[in-house]
Every structure is written in structure tokens, then in C-alpha cells.
Amino acid sequence: SYVLTQAPSVSVAPGETASITCVRNNIESEIVHWYQQQPGQAPVLVISYNNDRPSGIPARFSGSSSGNTATLTISRVEAGDEADYYCQVWDFNRDYWVFGGGTKLTVL
Amino acid sequence: VQLVESGGGVVQAGRSLRLSCSASGFTFNDYVLHWVRQAPGKGLEWLALLSYDESRKSVRDSVIGRFTISRNNLKNTLYLQMNSLEVDDTALYYCARGREGAPFDNWGQGTLVTVSS
Numbered sequence: 353s354y355v356l357t358q359a360p361s362v363s364v365a366p367g368e369t370a371s372i373t374c375v376r377n378n379i380e381s382e383i384v385h386w387y388q389q390q391p392g393q394a395p396v397l398v399i400s401y402n403n404d405r406p407s408g409i410p411a412r413f414s415g416s417s418s419g420n421t422a423t424l425t426i427s428r429v430e431a432g433d434e435a436d437y438y439c440q441v442w443d444f445n446r447d448y449w450v451f452g453g454g455t456k457l458t459v460l
Numbered sequence: 461v462q463l464v465e466s467g468g469g470v471v472q473a474g475r476s477l478r479l480s481c482s483a484s485g486f487t488f489n490d491y492v493l494h495w496v497r498q499a500p501g502k503g504l505e506w507l508a509l510l511s512y513d514e515s516r517k518s519v520r521d522s523v524i525g526r527f528t529i530s531r532n533n534l535k536n537t538l539y540l541q542m543n544s545l546e547v548d549d550t551a552l553y554y555c556a557r558g559r560e561g562a563p564f565d566n567w568g569q570g571t572l573v574t575v576s577s
Contacts (some may be wrong), residue, residue, distance in 0.1 A: 396567075451496075451506060
């Protein structure tokens with residue numbers, strides 16, 4: 353089955369860089385999207401098509417992909433970035449969307 | 461852009477529930493609509509999608525035969541008919557929109573479904 357593996361948690365100090373990964377065999381050949389979900393809120397798209405930022409998303413958010421790992425990078429992390437982050441890919445074989453298990457970002 | 465879900469509540473296992481998602485602020489027919497759920501303390505799980513003309517319809521394997529997605533383009537409303545509900549269906553149910561093959565650029569705030577045994 354199509355599984356996207358994310359680390360359950362990542363911690364980073366304010367001002368540092370957070371890297372949130374999404375692992376699947378040969379994910380670099382896929383198109384990956386990323387969502388942020390703050391506590392009690394609906395998810396928000398923060399990166400689309402591997403590294404596009406929707407309108408209103410700060411330039412501190414970026415995406416990349418290489419080999420088996422896609423990465424959401426948040427530079428100069430702020431307290432307000434504390435949230436759950438999910439990767440998303442379209443599974444062409446089963447004709448549906450798949451989310452990673454999510455990573456909780458804690459800002460120390 | 462606004463997506464507002466409704467129809468959630470507490471229901472006994474084995475019963476049915478129909479969720480609605482009322483859309484406004486955009487051209488309803490231009491978008492594929494989705495249902496996504498999130499069990500308490502868990503991650504996101506995509507359930508189903510439906511294009512405006514219903515030419516594209518897909519439902520997650522684990523709910524095929526129990527959940528049916530539909531839409532009424534005249535009422536700008538998306539539906540999820542859920543039958544034979546199970547305790548594991550307890551979740552916050554979101555609707556979301558996206559272009560064909562594109563990620564979800566707007567989400568509702570969700571409606572909570574609690575299935576009791």
C-alpha cells in the first residue's frame with residue numbers, strides 16, 4: 353500500500369531551521385504537497401507542487417525532494433509555526449489522495 | 461471562500477448519517493470537492509472526491525460500500541452519506557476543495573461525528 357512516513361515530532365528553538373520529512377520509495381518522482389494544521393484549526397496548504405508557496409504563506413516555508421525523502425523546511429522558526437504538518441501525494445494506482453501520518457512541530 | 465460542514469452528531473453503531481458541506485464565495489462547478497476525516501488525536505485521512513459533473517469520483521477502499529459522496533450543484537452543496545457506521549468512524553469530518561488533480565486550497569472547519577457502541 354501507499355504509505356508516506358513522517359517522524360511523529362520535531363523540536364526546534366525559535367530562530368532556528370526546522371526540517372520535516374516525508375519518506376517513501378522514490379518520492380522525488382512524485383508531486384508532494386504540505387499542510388499546516390494548528391491546534392483546533394483546519395489544515396492550511398503551505399507548500400504545493402513540491403516547492404510552490406500559496407499566496408499568503410511566508411517565504412520562510414520551502415519544500416524540496418530528493419531520492420526517497422521530501423522535506424518541508426521552515427527557516428527562522430517562530431512560536432506561531434508550532435503545529436502539525438502533513439505531506440500529501442496522489443496515489444495513481446488507487447486513484448486517491450494519501451496523507452503522511454503528520455509531524456508535530458514544537459518550538460522550544 | 462467558505463465551506464461549512466453540518467450534519468454531524470452522536471449516532472449509534474450501525475446507523476446512518478448524512479453530512480453536508482455548503483459552499484459559497486466561489487464558482488462551485490469549477491472545483492473538485494473532497495471529504496477528509498480526522499479521528500481524535502490522529503492524522504488526516506482522505507475519504508472521497510467528486511468532480512462537478514461526477515465524471516471523477518473516487519472513494520477510499522476502507523469505506524467503499526458504506527460511504528457515498530454526492531453533490532448538488534444547484535444548491536452548492538456536497539454530501540457524504542455514511543451507512544453502517546462503526547465506532548472507528550468517530551472523527552471530525554472536513555470538506556475541502558481543489559482543482560482537478562490539485563491540492564486542497566480551502567477547507568471547512570469540520571463537523572464532528574461520534575459513533576457510540
